[in-house]
Amino acid sequence: MAVKISRRAFLKGSIAAAGSVAGSTRIARAAKSVTKDDKEPIVTLLDISKCIGCEECVHACREANETKFPKPKQPFPKMYPNRVPVQDWSQKQEVTDRLTPYNWLYIQKASATVNGEDIELTIPRRCMHCQNPPCVKLCPWGAAKQEENGLSRIDSDICLGGSKCKKACPWDIPERQTGVGLYLDLLPALAGNGVMYKCDRCYNRLEKNEVPACIEACPEDVQTIGPKTQILEKAHALAKQMNGYIYGEHENGGTHTVYVSPVPFDQLNKIIEKGKGKPHLSKVKNMMADGTNFAKAMLIAPIAGVVAAFGKFYLSTKEDK
Amino acid sequence: MKPNTYLRRYIYGITLFFITLSGFGQMPIFKRYYIADIPGLGWLAQFYVTHIIHYICASVLIALTLYILFDFFFNGGLLDKITRMGFLKIIALTGLIITGALMVVKNLPNVFFAHNAIIALDLMHLGLCMMLLVLGLFSLILKKRWVS
Numbered sequence: 400m401a402v403k404i405s406r407r408a409f410l411k412g413s414i415a416a417a418g419s420v421a422g423s424t425r426i427a428r429a430a431k432s433v434t435k436d437d438k439e440p441i442v443t444l445l446d447i448s449k450c451i452g453c454e455e456c457v458h459a460c461r462e463a464n465e466t467k468f469p470k471p472k473q474p475f476p477k478m479y480p481n482r483v484p485v486q487d488w489s490q491k492q493e494v495t496d497r498l499t500p501y502n503w504l505y506i507q508k509a510s511a512t513v514n515g516e517d518i519e520l521t522i523p524r525r526c527m528h529c530q531n532p533p534c535v536k537l538c539p540w541g542a543a544k545q546e547e548n549g550l551s552r553i554d555s556d557i558c559l560g561g562s563k564c565k566k567a568c569p570w571d572i573p574e575r576q577t578g579v580g581l582y583l584d585l586l587p588a589l590a591g592n593g594v595m596y597k598c599d600r601c602y603n604r605l606e607k608n609e610v611p612a613c614i615e616a617c618p619e620d621v622q623t624i625g626p627k628t629q630i631l632e633k634a635h636a637l638a639k640q641m642n643g644y645i646y647g648e649h650e651n652g653g654t655h656t657v658y659v660s661p662v663p664f665d666q667l668n669k670i671i672e673k674g675k676g677k678p679h680l681s682k683v684k685n686m687m688a689d690g691t692n693f694a695k696a697m698l699i700a701p702i703a704g705v706v707a708a709f710g711k712f713y714l715s716t717k718e719d720k
Numbered sequence: 721m722k723p724n725t726y727l728r729r730y731i732y733g734i735t736l737f738f739i740t741l742s743g744f745g746q747m748p749i750f751k752r753y754y755i756a757d758i759p760g761l762g763w764l765a766q767f768y769v770t771h772i773i774h775y776i777c778a779s780v781l782i783a784l785t786l787y788i789l790f791d792f793f794f795n796g797g798l799l800d801k802i803t804r805m806g807f808l809k810i811i812a813l814t815g816l817i818i819t820g821a822l823m824v825v826k827n828l829p830n831v832f833f834a835h836n837a838i839i840a841l842d843l844m845h846l847g848l849c850m851m852l853l854v855l856g857l858f859s860l861i862l863k864k865r866w867v868s
Contacts, residue, residue: 431861483752537767539747541838557839561748567767589748654828686768687829693775694824700779704786711793 401464438656439626440530441605445523447660448641449619452521458462459497459616460504460525463601467555468492468501469594471578476587483592483705486575497676498524500576500596504613504632507678511662520662522671523613523621524552524678526572527647527654531687534564534597536574543595547653549627552599557581560593569651569686570678573597627655634659650684687712736856738801739777743849745770778820785813797867805859806866812852819845 471489478485488494492501497585504525511518532551535543542558545551553564553573559582565573565718567707573595582591614622621631631648634657638645658680660667668680745764750756756765763769802810821839826833826841833841858864 480753482754486865536827537746537771539842541835541842544835544838545832547832561769563748566748687827689768690771690775691828693772693779694828697775697779697782697824700782701786704783706796707783707792708787708790711791 427534439628440547440706441600442549442599442630442655442657443528443611443614444630444637444660445656446621446622446623447520447522447658447662448643449621450506450523451619452508452519453618454495454506455616455618456523456613456621457502457504457506459612459646460598461495461502463604463612464503464599466518467596467599469555469576469596471576471593472583473578475526475578477585478592479588485577486593487577487644489576489578498572498574498597498678499676500574500594501599503596505676507671509662509667511666511670513661518662520660520667522658522660522667522680525613525656526600527650528598529651530653530655531651531685531691533567533569533651533686535538536566536687536690537567546602548605550600550602550605551601553595553597553712555580555594555596556595559585559591560595561591562595564595567686568682571675572678574676574691629659645678650683652688728784728788731780735777735780735784736753738851739781740853742770742774742777743845746774775824778817778824781813782817785817791804792867801867803868805855805863805864807856809852809859809866812848812855814851815848816845819848 411460433484436524469489471487471488475487488499488501491499495502495505497505502672504523507522507524509520509522527543528550530549532543532545534553535545535551539561540557540559543551543553558580560575560580562573562575562576564569564577574597575593577593578592580591582593584593601609601613604611610624614624625628634645634648637643637659641659641661643659643661644663646660646664647654647656654669658664660685664680665682673679741764744750746767748765748767750764751762756762763773822833823841825831825844826838
């Protein structure tokens with residue numbers, strides 16, 4: 400009887416053998432570079448030219464984070480008004496071709512022509528982990544958090560699923576699951592709608608000085624993780640070497656995820672499939688920049704108030720004389 | 721009443737109205753409840769817009785509060801002239817300004833607050849806002865003044 404071996408299973412077997420020797424030192428090295436003692440944020444570099452789209456990272460992510468996935472209670476409470484959408488992925492947990500509450504990383508595909516040669520590119524996509532993440536800063540309850548190492552994550556015990564983080568995110572990354580979380584204990588009919596989910600950069604693994612599962616599982620060393628300065632240097636050297644392009648270094652004021660590609664990102668953005676759960680690769684302005692500038696300008700307010708009162712007092716005493 | 725006092729009340733009232741509106745706009749409720757569908761109120765569902773409007777109103781409120789405070793003392797105002805309602809409103813306003821200022825700092829790049837501190841700040845800010853609104857409503861109905 401012929402034994403069928405899937406590409407994934409084959410790759411897994413190959414990696415187990417070859418990777419056990421080479422990989423162990425590589426992962427150990429990477430893990431060492433993300434120790435909690437680092438003062439610098441952790442940045443991940445993704446070399447798109449190396450990715451073969453095997454989805455090992457996707458499956459590793461799902462396995463590593465399975466315990467964090469939503470376990471919604473059925474039936475969902477009736478929500479008012481009627482426009483509030485029920486978003487239920489619990490019956491579609493196997494979906495891997497987009498971001499969902501059960502799939503925090505997926506492979507985006509693109510065909511491009513470089514120097515007259517047709518090439519297929521596969522791009523692992525997940526949360527970019529912005530330096531000043533709007534999802535965290537604008538969360539009305541503090542449910543979204545940013546760690547000092549730069550990663551951002553959503554606390555599923557506190558999130559009410561209002562989806563503000565998704566609307567504030569320039570890439571619309573967080574995905575909602577209805578019927579789970581704190582809102583069920585508050586006013587499920589009138590406020591909240593579940594919990595938002597996204598890549599948390601395997602924060603629990605990082606706490607144990609382990610690298611995120613997607614990095615550990617990659618057979619092609621697509622991802623490199625480490626301190627920001629070191630990784631950005633590597634990204635620029637790599638881009639120079641392949642005559643390539645960088646994405647993520649300056650988007651939204653800078654992120655902790657940097658892609659290097661042989662194809663310009665504006666070209667890639669035109670050919671990748673975009674839409675719900677499938678983020679774009681466009682240039683992104685710093686969404687929090689206006690807020691930061693207004694915050695700095697706010698320092699004038701107390702001075703203006705005191706000066707105005709003093710000015711009035713000075714003028715009145717002058718008039719009295 | 722002096723024109724200056726009228727102007728102060730006018731600015732305070734408008735600022736309080738818009739800062740409350742934009743503050744509640746930080747929560748994703750206006751679209752859910754069709755309020756943002758009312759012509760002219762679509763901005764209430766745009767989080768970056770409400771964020772900036774909240775900051776602008778906060779600047780005006782801080783400037784006005786400090787102006788009134790210093791003006792009061794420069795003109796020989798005494799603490800015993802402040803009514804009980806006035807004191808309660810001062811407590812609410814001071815709390816709102818302090819918690820709000822800390823939240824503005826929290827929103828700056830590369831600033832990290834403890835997660836529990838952020839949640840506490842959010843809840844305190846909301847609670848103090850509700851307190852000021854209730855006190856303001858009582859003042860209007862019962863015609864209570866800040867100073868006797």
